Amino acid sequence: MLIADTILIDETEIEERFIRASGPGGQHVNKTESAVQLRFDLAGNTSLPDAAKRRLVRLAGSRMTKDGSLVLKADSHRERERNRAEARNRLRKLIE
Template identity: 55%
Template sequence: MQITPDIALDESEIRLQFTRASGPGGQNVNKVESAVQLRFDVAHSPSLPDGLRARLMHLAGRRLTAQGELIIDARRFRTQERNRQDAIDRLTDLIRQAAVPPKQRHATRPTKASKRRRLDAKRRRGETKRLRVRDQE
């Protein structure tokens, strides 16, 4: 399964479990296992480079188990096939987000003019407060 031009996942790395979903569907809801739970072992996947793995684990948040397994629940649709596709799409979107490396921050200094403006504002504010003190005496 191709995620980006550089990253491809093996289908065997993804485990799908089907369960009964709550919500709309009438009597069908009680009979058909249309909800999908996708499990992907991020921590031990050979398809992911280390930097991507770390970013993906950070992005996954609460969806990640203590063992490093990503769990995605899909129960938005009434059919198993659409929920299955939804879960896979959400996994690929998450991996694509993690594939974008963060921009390096370049330290900048405040300009002379911005320092002057900040100090002038502080001076004006102090003056206002100083005038208030004289009014109360």
């Protein structure tokens, strides 16, 4: 995943799980897994500078797990791909 001209995140460091979204949306929301939970393995990352990693941990707050993964959830859209794109965009903005 390309973050900037000089930063490239290896796709193996990103895990995506599709889950059922909560909240309004009618019966459709209870049947499909349209929300995405994105996990970025920051502890195992080798492409980000240490200063960027420390900044990302500070910005992530409670979204950072004890094992060094950043967890983002996107469920504002009914379409799986739009939620996936939103989660990846959030990750990109946090790293930038």
